[in-house]
Amino acid sequence: MSKNNNKPIEIPKPTFERLKKYHALLLQEKDKEYISSEEIAEKLNITPEQVRKDFTYLNINGKPKIGYHIPSLEKELSEFFGTWILDNIIIIGAGNLGSALAKYKGFKKIGIRVAAIFDNDPEKIGSLVGELSVLPLAEIKRVIKRFKVKIGVICVSENSAQEIAELLIQNGIKAIWNFTPVNLQTPPGIIVENQDITTGILTIKHLMEKE
Amino acid sequence: MSKNNNKPIEIPKPTFERLKKYHALLLQEKDKEYISSEEIAEKLNITPEQVRKDFTYLNINGKPKIGYHIPSLEKELSEFFGTWILDNIIIIGAGNLGSALAKYKGFKKIGIRVAAIFDNDPEKIGSLVGELSVLPLAEIKRVIKRFKVKIGVICVSENSAQEIAELLIQNGIKAIWNFTPVNLQTPPGIIVENQDITTGILTIKHLMEKE
DNA sequence: AAAATAACGTGATTATTTTCACGAATATTT
DNA sequence: AAATATTCGTGAAAATAATCACGTTATTTT
Ligand SMILES: NC(=O)c1ccc[n+]([C@@H]2O[C@H](COP(=O)([O-])OP(=O)(O)OC[C@H]3O[C@@H](n4cnc5c(N)ncnc54)[C@H](O)[C@@H]3O)[C@@H](O)[C@H]2O)c1
Ligand SMILES: NC(=O)c1ccc[n+]([C@@H]2O[C@H](COP(=O)([O-])OP(=O)(O)OC[C@H]3O[C@@H](n4cnc5c(N)ncnc54)[C@H](O)[C@@H]3O)[C@@H](O)[C@H]2O)c1
Numbered sequence: 493m494s495k496n497n498n499k500p501i502e503i504p505k506p507t508f509e510r511l512k513k514y515h516a517l518l519l520q521e522k523d524k525e526y527i528s529s530e531e532i533a534e535k536l537n538i539t540p541e542q543v544r545k546d547f548t549y550l551n552i553n554g555k556p557k558i559g560y561h562i563p564s565l566e567k568e569l570s571e572f573f574g575t576w577i578l579d580n581i582i583i584i585g586a587g588n589l590g591s592a593l594a595k596y597k598g599f600k601k602i603g604i605r606v607a608a609i610f611d612n613d614p615e616k617i618g619s620l621v622g623e624l625s626v627l628p629l630a631e632i633k634r635v636i637k638r639f640k641v642k643i644g645v646i647c648v649s650e651n652s653a654q655e656i657a658e659l660l661i662q663n664g665i666k667a668i669w670n671f672t673p674v675n676l677q678t679p680p681g682i683i684v685e686n687q688d689i690t691t692g693i694l695t696i697k698h699l700m701e702k703e
Numbered sequence: 704m705s706k707n708n709n710k711p712i713e714i715p716k717p718t719f720e721r722l723k724k725y726h727a728l729l730l731q732e733k734d735k736e737y738i739s740s741e742e743i744a745e746k747l748n749i750t751p752e753q754v755r756k757d758f759t760y761l762n763i764n765g766k767p768k769i770g771y772h773i774p775s776l777e778k779e780l781s782e783f784f785g786t787w788i789l790d791n792i793i794i795i796g797a798g799n800l801g802s803a804l805a806k807y808k809g810f811k812k813i814g815i816r817v818a819a820i821f822d823n824d825p826e827k828i829g830s831l832v833g834e835l836s837v838l839p840l841a842e843i844k845r846v847i848k849r850f851k852v853k854i855g856v857i858c859v860s861e862n863s864a865q866e867i868a869e870l871l872i873q874n875g876i877k878a879i880w881n882f883t884p885v886n887l888q889t890p891p892g893i894i895v896e897n898q899d900i901t902t903g904i905l906t907i908k909h910l911m912e913k914e
Numbered sequence: 915a916a917a918a919t920a921a922c923g924t925g926a927t928t929a930t931t932t933t934c935a936c937g938a939a940t941a942t943t944t
Numbered sequence: 945a946a947a948t949a950t951t952c953g954t955g956a957a958a959a960t961a962a963t964c965a966c967g968t969t970a971t972t973t974t
Contacts, residue, residue, distance in 0.1 A: 504961060508909075512902040516884055528921065535886050541963060544922065556922045556969045573905045574912035588806050592799035598884060602901050603908065643907060667907045673727055673809060675746050683910050687903040690813050691723040694784045696854060696878045696896050697814065698719075701785035715931060739951065752933065755952065767939045767952045 507546045510538070514546070515569040519601055521562060528559035573602075580607035580639040581669070583647055584656050586616050586626045589671055590647030595622040607639040612652075633663050645669045646676075718757045721749070725757070726780040730812055732773060739770035784813075791818035791850040792880070794858055795867050797827050797837045800882055801858030806833040818850040823863075844874050856880045857887075 503511075513536055521527060529540040529547075536543075547553075547560070552568050554560040570576045583590045586609050594609045608631070609624050611617060616626045627635065635641065644660040646653055646668060653674040660668060667683035670676055676684055714722075724747055732738060740751040740758075747754075758765070763779050765771040781787045794801045797820050805820045819842070820835050822828060827837045838846065846852065855871040857864055857879060864885040871879060878894035881887055887895055 588803035
């Protein structure tokens with residue numbers, strides 16, 4: 493499917509964001525064999541030209557009159573995002589949110605396995621979250637090494653977030669998935685992805701205001 | 704602070720996204736009185752010009768040599784997003800994620816109150832999630848009316864998501880905050896905000912691939 | 915087997931967004 | 945009180961992204 497040309501052009505940021513949506517959409521469209529740019533566009537409320545142009549950045553080709561072969565499309569996107577590589581992650585904070593994430597079944601599809609969950613509350617250490625036993629922070633170093641963990645998920649209370657980020661980085665973590673609203677300060681080279689869920693509802697609140 | 708001109712120009716989409724980040728940042732910066740565009744820019748990894756230009760869309764003015772008055776700035780953004788209006792929301796699905804959200808303390812700051820949480824599992828109905836008792840779906844109609852609920856949060860299993868969306872819309876819900884990966888089909892006029900957390904980690908996975 | 919059709923692929927055009935550059939404003943220093 | 949140093953505000957220029965328009969290609973129909 494890929495022309496395998498050299499890929500000189502940088503992918504536009506808006507295209508990157510849409511590629512994530514195509515990837516998510518395809519995980520839900522396993523029943524059909526082909527899908528047209530028109531159909532993708534309609535489901536995501538964009539134009540078919542946009543879809544086709546986005547795909548050219550990954551050298552993804554469809555068939556005229558038929559559309560795009562779903563398994564091939566999914567494979568291309570999986571390779572692009574690296575969801576075919578299994579990454580072990582660790583979760584820090586076995587509270588409401590951290591526990592929910594630890595039990596989430598959907599991670600497997602995107603190549604994520606939760607290797608361990610940590611907390612500093614003696615009451616929680618040793619208790620079960622799904623199939624995982626909550627570990628003390630002292631175990632972090634060992635687990636990161638043992639499971640070659642590169643990604644850490646921060647789900648601790650807000651006032652501990654920065655301190656935990658530093659602890660993770662000290663122990664070799666390369667990317668932080670931050671579920672707290674705290675703006676983490678990190679050295680260059682560390683990837684930080686903020687998952688601030690409140691931004692989601694701000695869009696809703698603003699749209700409702702306008703009416 | 705606002706010039707209170709008529710606001711003819713549409714706000715660019717990327718600006719809207721950044722406005723949400725400014726809002727979130729300010730909720731964490733309550734200690735100082737003023738903040739410069741330079742400082743905001745540095746924390747969010749953008750340029751100061753961008754920050755200043757974004758603020759002009761809301762007619763927000765700063766003071767030369769000093770920066771922006773934080774309480775005024777926060778007030779403007781709060782009004783823009785409507786976070787000063789208290790909205791009651793309901794959560795459908797009292798599982799791992801729905802329960803975590805129901806207990807989240809951070810909603811108050813953005814003008815959100817969880818009025819009720821629902822489930823269809825007889826085992827869960829009547830049990831406590833934080834201070835809320837899990838209600839059966841039959842109560843949805845009454846609660847929406849009683850608390851004038853406009854926003855519904857979907858946290859049910861994936862195969863029930865569409866059906867619950869329809870139920871909510873039938874009962875007068877105007878906006879859906881969808882935490883499932885399902886692409887909901889809704890009639891025009893209904894706001895749907897998809898909170899797909901997997902997109903967050905796709906960015907990380909892709910950036911790690913490149914190295 | 916030719917014609918018609920439906921969808922892709924993409925260079926050119928248009929629209930949007932960011933960056934630049936510099937004047938204006940205000941606090942601080944001399 | 946004038947000079948100086950910052951930081952804001954913004955039109956103009958540059959960069960980026962979306963749309964358009966049409967040629968191409970594979971399938972289906974006649
Ligand atoms: N609950 C939600 O729906 C939600 C939504 C958005 C954001 N968040 C954010 O996620 C974070 C966690 O939220 P939550 O609702 O799970 O809170 P929580 O209080 O239920 O859980 C926090 C957990 O972190 C642990 N912890 C605190 N400091 C620690 C440290 N230094 N080392 C190790 N563990 C530590 C606590 O023992 C606790 O188990 C918060 O920052 C919150 O703002 C939560
Ligand atoms: N857990 C996570 O961290 C996470 C992360 C991302 C997305 N999600 C999505 O959120 C949703 C919920 O995830 P979860 O982990 O809380 O699952 P869960 O199984 O713990 O909870 C689902 C809840 O929904 C209830 N439910 C199912 N069908 C229902 C119906 N028709 N009416 C009312 N209630 C119904 C179930 O009884 C259960 O209590 C899923 O769609 C999942 O994909 C979860």
